[in-house]
Amino acid sequence: MEAPKSKTTTHPSGDNRFKLLDRAITKHQAKGDALIEVLHVAQDIFGFLENDLLIYIARALKRPLSQVYGVATFYHFFRLKPNGKHTVVLCTGTACYVKGAQAVQEALEHRCNVKFGETTEDKNISLISARCVGSCGLAPVAVMDNQVVGKLSPEAAIERIEEWERKPEEVPA
């Protein structure tokens, strides 16, 4: 008996999120040229790109895994590891630099005991640096849990971190 033909391969785990991904792949006619678009969609759905996901995409687009992995690691926007519960995206653009973003950076690194680009051991806070978020008029700027905070001082940044640390149970996962 022949297996029913389907246009895209479905993931054996039965995870419904793959259906969304399949839809995006079909939309681009499974063309390898659409790799970056597909990775964007995948990261939107899954939050980050784990190896299994990259293998799946490589097969669906008929591209070597090395190329998919190469693209995923080349671009800063793609994450191969999950973020912490809270994120601080600190702008390190020129305007923010001139207005003292470095002091904020040092204060945060010292307080959280991790470097920028890393997540705290308890997976609570991720420190991320961004090139420029384009709100130069408000420098220095950070995006704290998707909220843009302008004219940020090291003290204000630490205060927010302490708030997050105090009430982890009230925060939606």
Add this chain to the structure above:
Amino acid sequence: MTIEELIEVAEKEKKRQSQYKHRILYCAGAGCVSCGSNATRDALKKALKEKNLEQESEVLGTGCMGLCGEGPLVKIQTDDTLYQQVDATRATKIVEQHIVAGKRVEENRVDTASPFFASQQKIVLKNCGEINAESIDEYIAAGGYEALGKALTEMTPAEVIEEIRKSGLRGRGGAGYPTGLKWGIVRKGQSEQKFVVCNADEGDPGAFMDRSVLEGDPHRILEGMAIGGYAVGANQGYIYIRAEYPLAIERLKLAIKQAERMGLLGNKILESQFNFRIDIRIGAGAFVCGEETALLRSIQGRRGRPKPRPPYPSEKGLWGMPTLINNVETYANVAPILVNGHAWFAAIGTPKSTGTKVFALAGKIRNTGLIEVPMGIPLRRIIFDIGGGTSEGTEFKAAQTGGPSGGCIPKEHLDLPVDYESLATVGSIMGSGGMIVMDSTSNMVDVAKYFMEFCVDESCGKCVPCRVGTKHMHGLLDKISKGKATADDVLLLEELCMMVKQTSLCGLGQSAPNPVLSTLRFFRHEYDTLLKAPEVFIPSSDGKATA
């Protein structure tokens, strides 16, 4: 849709607008949204509802109004009043005093006759902050798509290119290549399929001109690209935009949908034989993708790594086809040139650099924000008249243009006219338009180190001079800034700069040493004060060398 119908839409929209006694505009650019302009909007609407004025007043969101440091901004278009720092309470007050009683609220009113506004000349930003960024009707009422109509019905592609060439328009992405010339090359290409690409991968830190144009006047870019497509014979366009600009992406998507629905994009545009589609490609955070060959590779789903030129994209670009690639601001200039004629445009600015340039003014300056000035304006007027001088009353030290590819202009050159050639004479570049002001508290060695760190991070790794050279230069700058270097290290740094500049594959590497070279040229004393005395080796009596 025909041209007559287009005019009809414009008339209808103008009539609709004239129904309102007041048009209340709030800035919905990314800067003001992050200061809470949505709360301002809600407060305005609520206050109008309470006073029963909803029928005669319209509240709408526009693109950037310019004064980004003082947001949220609100403008009463009817009598041209601008208010700054309008929070919810002030919004209510504006409705109560200005709209109801007809008395301007003086406490947070911005003087629109001040040099910040009076010294500017707006072509690219003409609609930004004046029309609803999400309405195609308002764009058409403001004269939108008139140029496309004119090109399709009255002009041949060759005439369009000739018009652009005569206007003297040069690429606004930074290098300043004559736009008309580039269009002509793509037109000559013998190929069934050609492409038009808009470079909206605004990667320079501290630059937000393109974002503001895309957020505030997205249709202008679509129109410019469509005219470009008609001129060079392409029927497919791509806008390559940074993923960091979600609002601009959203507005572009909406604009494309609106234009398609009205028959201004798609098949048989304005009942002509011309077809043109535009798709969006979202970048993924790589500075090198602002380089054209890298950008094209990224559109094709690959790593953004540059290729040696020639062949140039205008001969062999996307999928090997001739590809026209221009910056956002360049496309934004196209429609006004066709409507007003090349002579009008060429009369603005200097003979070699015509037109205007948009700058994002930021750093230690009183008025941060988005400005548009005629080319050739002295730097002093930008910093002191428009910018209002340094923010804390400290002494002006340098203006940085061109981001990590540019240089620092010291106060001795404040009277330099801002155009492509003059900036090059002091070792900087026009760049895409970021202008960061530094005052006496900024340490120039640290600034050079900051930019080098950026280049180390963003080097794609394809060619050795850039990959290894930037890393090594950063190491030397680090050594100097920590006071551990000698005069020999500075010499080595200079040598490395020249080597990387001359041998790198693409613009990123070739221009990476610029911030170092320009700070060395104008602020060498700051390097010198950090140097320690060279270690002298004196042979001791037993023949062993000691320090």
